[in-house]
Amino acid sequence: MKKLQNIFYAQSGGVTAVINATACGLIQAARENSDKIGKVLAGHNGILGALREELIDTSLETDEAINSLLYTPGGAFGSCRYKLKAADGNTAEYERLFEVFKAHNIAYFFYNGGNDSQDTTLKISEMSQRLGYPLVCIGIPKTIDNDLPLTDNCPGFGSVAKYITTSIREGAFDVASMAATSTQVFIMEVMGREAGWIAAAGGLAAEKKGDAPHIILFPEIPFDEPKFLAKVTDCIKKYSSCAIIVSEGLRNQQGNYLVESTKTDAFGHHQLGGIAPVIADIITRNLSYKCHYAVCDYLQRSARHLASQTDLVQAYSLGSAAIDLVLKGADGIMLTIERKSSEPYEWAIGTAPLSKVANAEKYLPRDYIDKEGFGISKKGREYFLPLIQGEAYPPYKNGMPDYGGKLQFKKVKKCLA
Amino acid sequence: MKKLQNIFYAQSGGVTAVINATACGLIQAARENSDKIGKVLAGHNGILGALREELIDTSLETDEAINSLLYTPGGAFGSCRYKLKAADGNTAEYERLFEVFKAHNIAYFFYNGGNDSQDTTLKISEMSQRLGYPLVCIGIPKTIDNDLPLTDNCPGFGSVAKYITTSIREGAFDVASMAATSTQVFIMEVMGREAGWIAAAGGLAAEKKGDAPHIILFPEIPFDEPKFLAKVTDCIKKYSSCAIIVSEGLRNQQGNYLVESTKTDAFGHHQLGGIAPVIADIITRNLSYKCHYAVCDYLQRSARHLASQTDLVQAYSLGSAAIDLVLKGADGIMLTIERKSSEPYEWAIGTAPLSKVANAEKYLPRDYIDKEGFGISKKGREYFLPLIQGEAYPPYKNGMPDYGGKLQFKKVKKCLA
Numbered sequence: 001m002k003k004l005q006n007i008f009y010a011q012s013g014g015v016t017a018v019i020n021a022t023a024c025g026l027i028q029a030a031r032e033n034s035d036k037i038g039k040v041l042a043g044h045n046g047i048l049g050a051l052r053e054e055l056i057d058t059s060l061e062t063d064e065a066i067n068s069l070l071y072t073p074g075g076a077f078g079s080c081r082y083k084l085k086a087a088d089g090n091t092a093e094y095e096r097l098f099e100v101f102k103a104h105n106i107a108y109f110f111y112n113g114g115n116d117s118q119d120t121t122l123k124i125s126e127m128s129q130r131l132g133y134p135l136v137c138i139g140i141p142k143t144i145d146n147d148l149p150l151t152d153n154c155p156g157f158g159s160v161a162k163y164i165t166t167s168i169r170e171g172a173f174d175v176a177s178m179a180a181t182s183t184q185v186f187i188m189e190v191m192g193r194e195a196g197w198i199a200a201a202g203g204l205a206a207e208k209k210g211d212a213p214h215i216i217l218f219p220e221i222p223f224d225e226p227k228f229l230a231k232v233t234d235c236i237k238k239y240s241s242c243a244i245i246v247s248e249g250l251r252n253q254q255g256n257y258l259v260e261s262t263k264t265d266a267f268g269h270h271q272l273g274g275i276a277p278v279i280a281d282i283i284t285r286n287l288s289y290k291c292h293y294a295v296c297d298y299l300q301r302s303a304r305h306l307a308s309q310t311d312l313v314q315a316y317s318l319g320s321a322a323i324d325l326v327l328k329g330a331d332g333i334m335l336t337i338e339r340k341s342s343e344p345y346e347w348a349i350g351t352a353p354l355s356k357v358a359n360a361e362k363y364l365p366r367d368y369i370d371k372e373g374f375g376i377s378k379k380g381r382e383y384f385l386p387l388i389q390g391e392a393y394p395p396y397k398n399g400m401p402d403y404g405g406k407l408q409f410k411k412v413k414k415c416l417a
Numbered sequence: 418m419k420k421l422q423n424i425f426y427a428q429s430g431g432v433t434a435v436i437n438a439t440a441c442g443l444i445q446a447a448r449e450n451s452d453k454i455g456k457v458l459a460g461h462n463g464i465l466g467a468l469r470e471e472l473i474d475t476s477l478e479t480d481e482a483i484n485s486l487l488y489t490p491g492g493a494f495g496s497c498r499y500k501l502k503a504a505d506g507n508t509a510e511y512e513r514l515f516e517v518f519k520a521h522n523i524a525y526f527f528y529n530g531g532n533d534s535q536d537t538t539l540k541i542s543e544m545s546q547r548l549g550y551p552l553v554c555i556g557i558p559k560t561i562d563n564d565l566p567l568t569d570n571c572p573g574f575g576s577v578a579k580y581i582t583t584s585i586r587e588g589a590f591d592v593a594s595m596a597a598t599s600t601q602v603f604i605m606e607v608m609g610r611e612a613g614w615i616a617a618a619g620g621l622a623a624e625k626k627g628d629a630p631h632i633i634l635f636p637e638i639p640f641d642e643p644k645f646l647a648k649v650t651d652c653i654k655k656y657s658s659c660a661i662i663v664s665e666g667l668r669n670q671q672g673n674y675l676v677e678s679t680k681t682d683a684f685g686h687h688q689l690g691g692i693a694p695v696i697a698d699i700i701t702r703n704l705s706y707k708c709h710y711a712v713c714d715y716l717q718r719s720a721r722h723l724a725s726q727t728d729l730v731q732a733y734s735l736g737s738a739a740i741d742l743v744l745k746g747a748d749g750i751m752l753t754i755e756r757k758s759s760e761p762y763e764w765a766i767g768t769a770p771l772s773k774v775a776n777a778e779k780y781l782p783r784d785y786i787d788k789e790g791f792g793i794s795k796k797g798r799e800y801f802l803p804l805i806q807g808e809a810y811p812p813y814k815n816g817m818p819d820y821g822g823k824l825q826f827k828k829v830k831k832c833l834a
Contacts, residue, residue: 074587292715
């Protein structure tokens with residue numbers, strides 16, 4: 001009997017509230033096909049797990065432990081921000097990877113990540129051909145940024161969108177109560193370095209005239225201070241209080257970030273953040289309104305307690321479908337979500353060539369933003385609304401979400417130097 | 418038949434996720450006793466509603482609308498931060514108040530607030546005797562700060578505690594995933610100007626060794642930078658990542674706030690905030706770890722989507738009990754929560770004289786903090802744990818919590834100048 005070939009699965013880039021649901025779907029589908037496919041070995045900290053031969057043997061986990069991945073935020077197996085060197089300059093790193101794959105009988109490579117991660121998947125796919133080591137390479141999308149091309153949306157994004165809409169609505173109810181004698185403006189800072197997908201999704205909360213958010217500051221719309229201050233003044237006049245969503249990627253008229261630290265990550269991206277107090281300061285200096293601000297940061301992308309059921313189902317289904325697809329011969333592709341209809345919402349899983357998704361970004365269409373530039377359009381609302389539907393509460397224990405704790409994370413014994 | 422006398426009810430100070438549940442309990446109890454007691458007239462924006470004769474007639478609201486108060490965050494009738502002048506210097510303000518009460522046949526005054534608000538209740542109670550206008554004055558506790566004396570805990574606090582424990586746990590799962598190649602430290606800033614109740618409650622999430630929060634920075638423990646940096650280093654060494662809760666009220670060895678703006682509110686309290694980036698900067702400068710930080714601000718106290726069922730039940734019960742108590746002759750008191758037992762958790766509603774609660778603060782006992790000063794003790798855990806038990810999800814519509822929208826807020830016709 002031929003020995004079944006194993007799977008390498010890893011999580012990469014910024015994590016989400018539902019990336020582990022993808023792992024859950026993939027591992028459960030592999031278990032259901034245990035006559036055709038071997039073990040799922042999960043890389044500890046993404047591709048680093050392969051480079052360092054740190055492989056978590058998921059076959060040693062109980063069904064219950066695997067199931068707990070459905071409701072655990074973060075990247076259970078560890079993620080990484082690590083860019084493989086261009087293949088031309090340095091093949092040593094790739095040789096090491098394939099040495100590890102060979103040593104552990106790995107024939108399938110599943111990489112669960114965003115733009116930068118799909119670049120890794122593509123490079124490994126190309127190198128597998130160059131080195132003559134057959135390796136089925138599949139990208140599984142994941143990014144709260146929602147900026148992967150050729151997929152209608154990205155798993156992780158729907159849950160952030162639900163968190164942001166809920167949070168701006170709650171914060172707005174608070175500031176509305178306080179406005180008579182105290183705080184009149186509430187500012188909430190959200191992620192989104194290059195594109196305003198997250199900020200825009202928050203616009204869903206404004207269902208009727210006067211609802212929060214009253215103002216969204218998008219990276220796509222250069223910050224126009226006088227126009228912004230006039231809008232804030234108008235809001236206070238009409239509604240007594242004003243709730244604002246500001247994207248960390250807000251830029252000035254010259255196209256530069258309003259706030260930018262000097263630190264960069266492994267991919268050369270600047271670390272942003274701290275825009276909310278800047279906006280608060282602009283308002284207080286010019287209009288004397290008292291402001292409060294929140295910075296959501298990791299809370300927005302790890303809020304599994306408020307995950308979108310739609311997002312969770314898609315994340316899980318992509319993991320499961322990845323196994324089905326490779327059993328049917330798929331290779332060199334990233335799975336995608338195809339929208340068939342917005343109302344009623346219907347979707348299916350599709351595929352796109354890795355070469356077309358790696359390092360590419362999908363920007364927020366201008367027509368998802370309304371004409372004035374402080375809110376979303378009807379078209380934007382139609383796009384975002386299905387993604388936040390349904391609540392997917394985790395189990396609670398002692399009054400707190402019962403995350404983790406069931407997985408053993410036992411590593412495969414190393415056999416290389 | 419004698420005309421039934423009306424109730425004035427108002428919300429005051431910083432609002433909470435469950436203050437409207439108190440309003441709901443009070444209005445429903447008044448409706449059940451419509452043979453003994455008149456209408457509930459809610460002050461628009463706290464005591465200002467009385468001063469300006471802006472009274473919302475809750476009798477015009479449907480039962481469904483009143484019930485929706487159970488799951489709506491913020492102060493539905495508007496809150497205020499407004500300090501009545503000392504009675505000696507200026508009686509005009511008080512005369513105006515009693516003129517309004519008389520004009521609207523008001524014989525009961527219920528003020529739903531924290532320390533400063535109970536000062537207002539006491540002053541009005543005293544003035545009612547001086548001016549010879551019989552007014553039953555009742556304080557109903559509410560403050561996320563949990564610092565009212567003579568009550569075991571304060572409604573609103575349990576829900577913040579649940580939000581903070583959940584959020585630090587979720588943020589910690591995120592940073593743990595990222596630590597291999599990127600962010601190693603996650604810092605979450607929480608409220609608590611004078612006392613570390615909120616920061617301490619977050620300690621509940623650390624159920625076993627290595628769990629987040631790894632470090633809590635309390636206002637009660639003067640910030641010792643070298644000791645703190647050593648602790649961060651130790652955490653990273655042991656757990657690869659470090660999750661920190663920092664209270665906005667953190668003070669240095671000289672007793673001054675680490676971060677303080679020059680702005681003050683109506684009560685002379687300094688507006689704080691912005692401590693998280695300061696802590697991040699201290700870590701990065703000294704230890705070079707990459708940090709991320711979140712500022713919870715209003716989100717922590719308005720997060721009705723994550724309210725504690727225990728907190729909700731207590732908030733509702735206090736409103737309901739307030740009516741029962743005045744029908745039994747109570748006056749000049751604030752309602753309290755008395756803890757009978759922590760395990761199993763048993764509590765009852767009690768009372769305390771207004772004179773003993775007004776302007777007094779209850780500090781976090783030192784023995785709720787552990788010896789090292791970065792976490793909570795067993796005693797602290799016993800105190801906090803019951804307060805976050807149970808989930809009380811709001812209804813959702815279109816994927817978002819369905820807050821507000823059912824109340825009409827019709828005001829009583831003014832009859833004074």
